[in-house]
Amino acid sequence: MITIYKILIYNPLFNILVFFYQTIAFKDLGVAIIYLTILIRLILYPLSQKTLETQFNLQKIQPKIKEIQNKHKKDPQTQLKEIMDLYKQNNINIFSMYLFLIIQIPFLIALFQIFSRNFDANLINVYSFISAPQTINPYFLGFINLEKPNIILVFLASFFQFLQTFIGFSVLKTSKNPSMFLAYFTTIFTFIILIYLPSAVSLYILITNTISFIQQLFINKKFKKENELARIY
Numbered sequence: 001m002i003t004i005y006k007i008l009i010y011n012p013l014f015n016i017l018v019f020f021y022q023t024i025a026f027k028d029l030g031v032a033i034i035y036l037t038i039l040i041r042l043i044l045y046p047l048s049q050k051t052l053e054t055q056f057n058l059q060k061i062q063p064k065i066k067e068i069q070n071k072h073k074k075d076p077q078t079q080l081k082e083i084m085d086l087y088k089q090n091n092i093n094i095f096s097m098y099l100f101l102i103i104q105i106p107f108l109i110a111l112f113q114i115f116s117r118n119f120d121a122n123l124i125n126v127y128s129f130i131s132a133p134q135t136i137n138p139y140f141l142g143f144i145n146l147e148k149p150n151i152i153l154v155f156l157a158s159f160f161q162f163l164q165t166f167i168g169f170s171v172l173k174t175s176k177n178p179s180m181f182l183a184y185f186t187t188i189f190t191f192i193i194l195i196y197l198p199s200a201v202s203l204y205i206l207i208t209n210t211i212s213f214i215q216q217l218f219i220n221k222k223f224k225k226e227n228e229l230a231r232i233y
Contacts, residue, residue, distance in 0.1 A: 030140025
């Protein structure tokens with residue numbers, strides 16, 4: 001199982017990183033990580049978009065869900081049936097969110113291992129058809145050592161995570177929604193975890209959260225447009 005994981009996920013990701021480092025990143029490891037992150041997000045885009053839309057639609061129907069829960073407090077079976085019917089009416093498939101999370105796990109584990117280990121020691125895993133550098137310069141923009149924690153990248157990664165969640169709630173005017181507690185909690189948790197990890201991990205999380213933030217902006221725009229059309233008709 002470990003061998004399959006290494007052949008199918010770990011080695012390809014590391015080799016793509018080295019390829020970017022040697023070519024379009026001009027031997028800047030941070031730029032190579034940004035390119036790799038964008039590539040992964042492009043591959044996972046259909047699932048990530050579906051997940052964000054599902055989360056958004058779930059927030060929209062929260063008042064109706066609470067209504068059903070209050071109406072059938074003593075009848076869990078009816079409560080569950082009506083909630084599932086509500087999901088169906090609104091084209092919500094909650095399993096799509098879990099699928100996105102499950103698919104991400106091996107990628108995240110591989111990237112964490114790549115970023116947490118000595119980059120030069122990993123060069124033995126470079127494919128023969130890729131030009132391998134003698135050594136990898138761990139600095140981003142010439143002054144951020146990606147092998148050590150960096151408070152600026154940690155702050156930015158945490159900030160964009162919160163921002164993406166916040167605008168998701170704000171368009172629905174649900175800033176007082178209890179789910180906002182989760183937004184604050186995950187932001188603080190992310191900050192605490194990243195502050196002890198190599199900043200290569202923080203840079204990956206920062207780019208990932210920035211892309212999610214941009215996706216959320218488009219989802220918000222789509223929602224506002226739908227609301228405007230609904231008012232007209």
